[in-house]
Amino acid sequence: MSNPSSTPSSTLPSFADLGLPADLAAVLAKRGITTPTPIQAATLPDSLAGRDVLGRGRTGSGKTFAFLLPLVARLAGGRSAASTRPRALVLVPTRELAQQVQESLVPLAEAAGLTSRTVFGGVGQNPQVQALRKGVDVLIACPGRLEDLIGQGHCRLDAIEISVLDEADHMADLGFLPAVRRLLNATPKGGQRLLFSATLDKAVDVLVKQFLDQPVTHEADSPQSPVKKMDHHVLRLAREHRLPTLVDLTSAPGRTVVFTRTKHGAKALTRQLNKAGVPTVELHGNLGQGARTRNMEAFHSGRATTLVATDIAARGIHVDDVSLVVHADPPAEHKAYLHRSGRTARAGSAGTVVTLSTPEQDRDVRDLARAAGIKPRITVLEGPGHPVLTELAPGERVLVPGGLVLTPPTQRSGSEGSGGSAGNGAAKRTPQGSGGGRSRSRRGRGGSGSGQAKQGGGQAGQRSGQRSGQRSGQRSGQTRQGGGSTGGRAQGVGQKSRHSAASFSAKAR
Template sequence: MPSTFARLGVPAVLSDALTQQGITEPTPIQAATLPDSLAGRDVLGRGRTGSGKTYAFLLPVVARLVASGRPAQSTRPRSVILAPTRELAVQIADSLAPLAAATGLSTLTVFGGVGQNPQVKGLRAGVDVLIACPGRLLDLMGQGACRLDQAEVSVLDEADHMADLGFLPGVKRILDATPRDSQRLLFSATLDAGVDVIVKRYLTNPVTHETDSAQSPVSTMDHHVFHVTADHRLPVLKDLTAAPGRTVVFTRTKYGAKKLAKQLNAQGVPSVELHGNLGQGARQRNLEAFHSGKATTLVATDIAARGIHVDDVALVVHADPPVEHKAYLHRAGRTARAGNAGTVVTMMLDEQVRDVKALTRAAGIKPRTTRVDPSHPLLLEIAPGERSFVEGGLVLEVPGQNGRGGQGGGGGRGRGGQGRSQGQRSRGGRSGGGQGQESQEARGSRGGRGRGRGAAAGGSAQGGGRRTSGQSGRSGGQSGRSGGQTRSSGGSVVAFSSSTSAGRRGR
């Protein structure tokens, strides 16, 4: 009996590749869009983050290229997939890998923050599927290293986030370079004015499918607001993140993410940071530590709200409430993925009450608001399990350095990690490129370098670590073994609110 994907028209070689990955049933957005996209229609798909949009466009892209059978020409990719961030581009490449391996298609991932020479060489060799962030792609096009006049299909993923980051003018220039009669697929959680302009200008008689919107509630996601005092903010965060399983904690600023990760490590919670000031190597090491379980907590700015896909994150905490509701929804989308349950918690200080109420109202959610302290029983209810601590927090080995460096980019004053990830053309689904972020936040650290003040998440005297010298400047290391546990499928999202002065001290 054919699989569900096969009945939707997905070629057997691709449905078999999905089955080998344990993917046998399409999500609603996939079931809705695949018949039209596989038939060559332009498609506008609207669905919230975590709804399965990636395979909704990867399957028709690969199927179309296999069917046409045209060879890839030098500097002329056969398809282009645009993503707003480097992290998301890498996630798309990872999802594409088994499909490309099954069909023999070549892939390449290009973005800024790393050297372009390997990317240029990959384009010259010929590429079937190009995954790109707009900034670097425009640079390559301007140099004549990439031409899109042979692109059979173009995809715009997270179009609303493209608009938020100011990328739409560049996106227009890119789409203008593709053939007018080529197939175009656009996926977005919302259809704001800027995105609507793209739809009307570039999609021909598009079929629109909306399985849910950004404001659609997730039945398996619980929302809480924790009303805390400034003094209780960190102890409550410590208790929640010390529970079994993976937790993602969001802060409003890069400095806030660095400081909070450092504080949690000092308290014995293995944590890593992710933000625009980190060098390429540090970002990759920190993400790998979180994915592997060496770090149980990821402290991030909104850089991670789109593009971090870990199915068993059961708890998301807004240590700083986001400014607007779309950021809340995309942060929250890191949990309750792949059918699992999840919890979102927002920390709220006294002077943030009005803002948090407006935020949740705009997001279309009705959270449970509770005034809590570190001993409140609700903490154990939301994040069940025995709290565990590792002396000194997390220590990550930094390749190429003498001794151990602190996690996530170094402490004290100096240069953040200078790791370079080579974007390389690959066959069989190994996409070139590393991990990182292309956004306004990251532009200050082009080339993988970032100069900053303040200690990194892993290093300080509080953490009981030692200082060592390395290639990237002084970094604070911490002694102790890293520990990782797996959170049960049930989880929560918690939000905290507090006074402005306290919020500043916590950043």
Template sequence: MTSSATFHDFGVPTVLVDILTGQGISEPTPIQAATLRDSLAGRDVLGRGRTGSGKTLAFALPLVARLADSKSPRTRRKPRALILVPTRELVTQIDAVIKPFARAMGLNTLTVFGGVGQNPQVRGLDAGVDILIACPGRLEDLITQGHCRLDAVQVTVLDEADHMADLGFLPGVRRLLRQTPKTGQRLLFSATLDKAIDVLVREFLTKPVTHEADSAQSPVAAMSHHVLGVEKDLRVPVLIDLTSAPGRTVIFTRTKHGAKALVRQLNSRGVPAVDLHGNLSQNARTRNMEAFSSGAVSTLVATDVAARGIHVDDIALVIHADPPAEHKAYLHRSGRTARAGREGTVITLMTPDQRADVRSLTRAAGIHPTTTHLSDTQHPVLRELAPGERVLVEGIAAPVAAPQRQSRKAPSNRAANGRARNSSPGSGARRAGAGSGGGGNTASGSGARRNGAGSSSRSNGTGTGTRSAGSGSTGNHSAANFSRRSR
């Protein structure tokens, strides 16, 4: 098996390969190359690969291909395939990935998760569904109410199994798996394999074939790891400096309150940011993720629980505003960047009382970060880690009624939503998109995106126009508070 093997070589149907080609995907990632042949053959597979390694397509392609081949009829309230995942955001993102392939094969999909009304989900089950993508809790509720049965499931996928274990979901997962036919195919994917995962494997997988690629426990070569030593009163100013540079940034905090407070501080200083944590309603979570993934807002502040729901490419900078308590959380957080072979930078802020903990953390994670101690925000390392002109936006706190979608051709009206500070002709305005794909507004000047330009959602700022300015209440930090860029 060579790295030049194609999807055709592994037996992926031509119809699905054509869709991949249309998406610019021509060669399998290591985890896909390792697992596709066995998955397509109907074997139970245990796959281990870090976040961003391509696990979703590794199970989506064989699932769709095998369901299409089976030609069994769609039955009311009895899904033919089940994908279990730990978070609502991941449900939505997997659905977005798998839907084009399913449609091409005449299959449909349905998402099931809590935090929203269940009536649309019930109607979807009543109509019959081929591929059900679900969080365990809501699915158990629907089964208990008689809206769903799992005895017709032919293929079961358990994604992010280690995260389900961390969240305490495994008892519910086991109850659900026991309702699926023992003769069905089961695919289990995880970034790490520990004792909790072993229990699932022994009980539910039959003679599984194990494949490992891009383990989350090993440092990612494409990531550069840095520790910035700061006094407590310098922590927020450093974050403002880093996030006011061009590019997508994810900041992690330990608590929901910390995430909310930090977003309020960033917004008040001119950095459009949204948060993602368990206290938000599902609608707010969806709006905020949409704003971040579309490029309308380029800074996302999240908690550890929400970390696994962030699957967005072209995140160049991950900042641990609060160092995580354990190395697994560090690796999972950091996995938001350097996805699909891209480069990325990981920064950990360390106050004097955290030095011993951070040393232990990085040692356990197996990384050797570059450590720099800062006395102010003028240190040159900040410009090295986040290159580009710093641009802050005034007027973010002014409320708006609803998000406005901008014309693809027209530049944004910065005067209506707040005006940018610290920008000038010849220097790239903050997060202006002029690359291939990503759909931001454009700005004159250089303003190169971290680690290069020209990729989706990254920009070297070579167009004309202005940066989209955020506006809206900072109370719930919803994406509705920011004007959207054209896509």
């Protein structure tokens, strides 16, 4: 492998200088993307030339376009009319990342006349099978479902020209390496292979040695380097002050991602924040694909202003303008801290990261910061209403009675309960000692209409034999509904001075 290279941002060339075809550069320019990120500038010349590339860049550094641009450029116009087998394979660790990669790929593929398809579990396989039969140029897949389809005879990888492994280190963390090896072994030898990762550890090195042929290695930054525009803070507080502090921070203007260590903790905190009046959705491994999609759509649109997630969302979740990341539970190790924190300060934007630390966690948090290479500002909170909270999350606090209740659409099969929405007005709260902060505005908007769902009391969950083919609540356990209750949908939409309309750019990077 060659020596790592680094390209200073002050001397970054244009996409045209790097050899990107003009039509693809034009697609990027229409979306306000005119300057490559360092990882893109470093890798594009080699990947466009067909070389195997090993690229390392931190979360949010632009790795997605670093492999999509050469992939599309090299495949454009080359399909045989008689061939329906995939020509490019992009392996990713999570379904959310697969969807994000697909969103970034679509406009590029359209410009080049290519087709694409995502393949992952948690949803019915028939649409995926039908798409594969019709013919797909680029296959974006999670290893488990792809192996299932290959085993059933629905897919072959013997026509793959370019293989991409995205988030290779996360693949290793999740135990996917055996499946990844089997899939890459099913692709032709001699095809181009691109491997991108936030860290290059021993597990990744095993894949490099086995599957990449004389790869050119590019490292755009230090594995421990946080984003320059990211401010890190630790709030030391008693456990009983944890929830009031989270309510204060998340009821400020803008989008917030809150991380918990367990799925149960994410579910419980989502319920508590909604009860307190913060429109919140959850994301964790216990949710079905339908619930994940609904929750992410609510967060993308701004109907939910807070996302509570486990580490499943630490990678691959790209949402515009996340101004604040809160580690409600400090992660177990520094790599998880950096990946979680990377949900903010993306594509050149600024962001704030806050870690809550109870007395028994203080030593672990100090060790975590040292390993992550950061020096956070530490503040001791004696109780709610501390002025530092308004400094970290400026603006007027807004609470929406009931928070956000998402009800899934009625299913013909009766697989999920449905309900309407009831309007809720917005209640405003200003914490003690808020001290002003920067001027921002936030509006709470109530939905309209009435919701009637024939649902029994108790926690949402899957039940059988429901009247009208409905189940009591959602599989995700996201909503709590009593007997004959109405579904509520309320919005607390934050408008921030940094809000960007260029969603394509922020999501892709």
